[in-house]
Amino acid sequence: MCSILRNHSPLPTLPFIPRFKDQQSFSLILQQNPHLHLHHLKQIQAQLFHKSLHQDNILITKLISICALSGATDYATRLFESVFHPDLILCNSMLKAYTQNGLFELALHFYLRMLERGFYPDHYTLPYVLKACAGLSNVGFGEQVHGSLVKNGGVCDDVFVVNSLVDMYFKCLQSDAAMRVFQMIAEPNSTSWNIVVAGLLGSGDLESAKNLFDEMPERDVVSWNTLISALAKVGELGKARALFDEMPERNLVTWNALIAGFSQNGQCDEALSVFSQMLKSGVEPDNVTILTVVSAVGGAHSPDTDAVDRILSFARSSNSISVSTAVLNLYAKFGKIDDARKIFDEIPEKDLVTWNAMIGGYSQNQRPVEAIELFCQMQAENRSRVKPDGVTMVSLTVSCSQMGALGLGEWVHAYIEKNGIELDVFLSTALIDMYAKCGDLNCSCHLFWGLPKRDLACWNAMIKGLAIHGQGNEALEIFSLMERDAVAPNDITFVGLLSACSHGGLAAEGLELFDSMQSRYSIIPRIEHYGCVVDLLGRAGRLAEAYEFVKSMPVEPDVIVWGALLGACRSHQNVELAEEAARQLVELEPKHDGNYVLLSNVYASAGKWGDVAKVRAHMKAHDVRKKPGCSAVELGGVVHEFIAGDRSHLRSAEIYAAWDRLVERLKLIGYEPDTGALLRNLEEEDKEAALYRHSEKLALSFMLISSKDGSPIRIVKNLRICSDCHRAMELVSQLEEREIIVRDRNRFHHFNGGHCSCGGYW
Incomplete structure (x- = not known):
């Protein structure tokens, strides 16, 4: 699928570590380079060997500390094992390396080896051991450490060690044991109190934590932050804010805790207000702040523009991939996808999350071609370094759905x-939806029935897929099976069901379903459901009922509702009602071309050419331009697009000639161009020529001369198919003995043997 070739920039050359002469110069190098790559560490070790310093415990201890910071614990282990006579300090540095990197089991095994080799733990050793016990919830091992402390005495009196013991018990959910140890501390320090407050909060005992907070002889900023953060997390935002206002001293953690509390509890505008206060107080945000605030902006009702601009300013200066990705997501959410791309291009080393955010942003903003192109770029640039996952595939599958590109969708599935990407319920649902929207309903059904487990989203996707293909009865059967499986429907289910009834001519069944939404399922109808009912009645020719339904709605009709009514008026040539619907639509969407075009077509069908001219004059005066018809077909993995009257295609001469020949054959079996909706001042020959330039006819002609005889032809159109093209497709399917599948703005039309699956409901 991907054939993008790009020039690759050479990888930057890693600088060599300067040579050192002694311990002092070695220490200076490490101080100046706290974060070293494995490449650098090996250079240093080579120099140690060269100078016969590879058995120097002080130097190896410092080198292992650097390994811990860089996450190179395997290399640190090899360094340690190479030392013939390690001391306790070196052992402690190795123990710290394991715990710092979350390798708690290795830490405990290492501790046991220390004991076997005769090392006696000191007050630096035991906190690391107890941290590993807490990380593994291994209270048994922790109790053994506690027992040895009591038995041997000495170190047990060290408050630093006992604090670690209290923390271990709390994290192993042994609150009573933790409190007993705490009460035995002769002189607890502020850290002791803070650990107990945090432990009580972690165990859910908010009341005891608040009481202990009140009893504390001294409270430092950590004490206040701990309680504020806990109150915010459980939704006690009023109390958290009161404590915040009472604090004698605040730091960045304090502000972050309160901002995060408001954001996580859905009070995003308040979170942004606190952020503005923070900036005014002169506190500079960090990456944690920016990530939280970016999330709050996404959920805010009316984000402060100045605050947002300052967030973006801080984010731009951050070198954090997660911050840049969060900002990228924010831009994409607000439809500023080109701004999102600028952020994306500025990130020097992109991880999978970043690639997924940008690909997903294109997909969410209806720019599927860019999504697929970016995936190709990801593949070309990263090879095996960044591998796509299920999230990537969902975005690609959705992009294929938007394009109606079945071949690309099949490629993604393959x-x-x-x-070996996991086909979880999210990806399965996306594939079901993709196959349905790309015209292969059989494959969609096959996937659906092959799922071992189906959630509500799967059922909804299948119902919606059947709906857009006009299979109303089948959609109702799926709904019955869904209820039999005890899966409760939601509002999305009923949008699909009502749409299925509308496109399938099942007016009575649709109205019954609408009534049952509240009475049986306690689902309050949304504007989309009312629009479906108007569409249902309108397609059935019950225009008076549809208009009365609109007037009786408990919510204000929107463009969906009035648009459905206007579309029905166009189909059934009700001029008076069309004028009312169009008037309402123009008030709601004065720049939307489709409303004027539909009204113009109603007038034209009724022969009211003066009114047609007025509509077109109004459009011209208000600079409303008709969106050109665009149809797309896929051939050999390449998507070909045709605009109405398009002659830009390389084979346009062949396409037009082939269509002219086809028209002559169609006329022999009864085709008469429907020129009634075209302007009156055109000659009949010009009217026919205008009809022949419709984008779906050009796409059809291209596929007839380019694709294999007898293969299905799939066309995706951005607008509603016109009556003349609909009739032409029926006759071509009969004449050429080929299935033609057209997805227009409303639904699928399957033309076969001179008939269409829509049955007139389109």
């Missing part, structure tokens, strides 16, 4: 299977 890629998923070939690369």
Whole structure:
């Protein structure tokens, strides 16, 4: 699928570590380079060997500390094992390396080896051991450490060690034991109190934590932050804010805790207000702040523009991938996808989350071609370094759905299977939806029935897929099976069901379902459901009922509702009601071309050419331009797009000639161009020529001369198919003995043997 070739920049050359002469110069190098790559560490070790310093415990201890910071614990282990006579300090540095990197089991095994080799733990050793016990919830091992402390005495009196013991018990959910140890401390320090407050909060005992907080002889900023953070997390935002206002001293953690509390509890505007206060107080945000605030902006009702600009300013200066990705997501959410791309391009080393955010942003903003192109770029640039996952595939699958590109969708499905990407319920649902929207309903059904487990989203996708293909009865059967499986429907289910009834001519069934939404399922109808009912009645020709339904709605009709009514008026040539619907639509969407075009077509069908001219004059005066018809077909993995009257295609001469020849054959079996909706001042020959330039006819002609005889032809159109093209497709399917599948703005039309699956409900 991907054939993008790009020039690759050479990898930057890693600088060599300067040579050192002695311990002092070695220490200076490490101080100046706290974060070293494995490449650098090996250079240093080579120099140690060269100078016969590889058995120097002080130097190896410092080197292992650097390894811990860099996450190179395997290399640190090899360094330690190479030392013939390690001391306790070196052992402690190795123990710290394991615990710092979350390797708690290795830490405990290492501690046991220390004991076997005769090392006696000191007050630096035991906190690391107890941290490992807490990380593994291994209270048994922790109790053994506690027992040895009591038995041997001495170190047990060290408050630093006992604090670690209290923390271990709390994290192993042994609150009573933790409190007993705490009460035995002769002179607890502020850290002791803070650990107990945090432990009580972690165990859910908020009341005891607050009481202990009140009893504390001294409270430092950590004490206040701990309680504020806990109160915010459980939704006690009023109390958290009161404590915040009472604090004698605040730091960045304090502000972050309160901002995060408001954001996580859905009070995003308040979170942004606190952020503005923070900036005014002169506190500079860090990456944690920016991530939280970016999330709050996404959920805010009316984000402060100045605050947002300052967030973005801080974010731009951050070198954090997570911050840049969060800002990228924010831009994409607000439809500023080009700004999102600028952020994306500025990130020097992109991880999978970043690639997924940008690909997903294109997909969410209806720019599927860019999404697929970016995936190709990811593949070309990263090879095996960044591998796509299920999130990537969902975005690609959705992009294929938007394009109606079945071949690309099949390629994505094959890629998923070939690369062993987990076909979870989210990805399965996306594939079901993709196959349905790309015209292969059989494959969609096959996937659906092959799922071992189906959630509500799967059922909804299948119902919606059947709906857009006009299979109303089948959609109702799926709904019955869904209820039999005890899966409760939601509002999305009923949008699909009502749409299925509308496109399938099942007016009575649709109205019954609408009534049952509240009476049986306690689902309050949304504007989309009312729009579906108007569409249902309108397609059935019950225009008076549809208009009365609109007037009786408990919510204000929107463009969906009035648009459904206007579309029905166009189909059934009700001029008076069309004028009312169009008037309402123009008030709501004065720049939307489709409303004027529909009204113009109603007038034209009724022969009211003066009114047609007025509509077109109004459009011209208000600079409302008709969106050109665009149809797309896929051939050999390449998507070909055609605009109405398009002659830009390389084979346009062949396409037009082929259509002219086809028209002559169609006329022999009864085709008469429907020129009634075209302007009156055109000659009949010009009217026919205008009809022949419709984008779906050009796409059809291209596929007839380019694709294999007898293969299905799939066309995706951005607008509603016109009556003349609909009739032409029926006759071509009969004449050429080929299935033609057209997805227009409303639904699928399957033309076969001279008939269409829509049955007139389109």
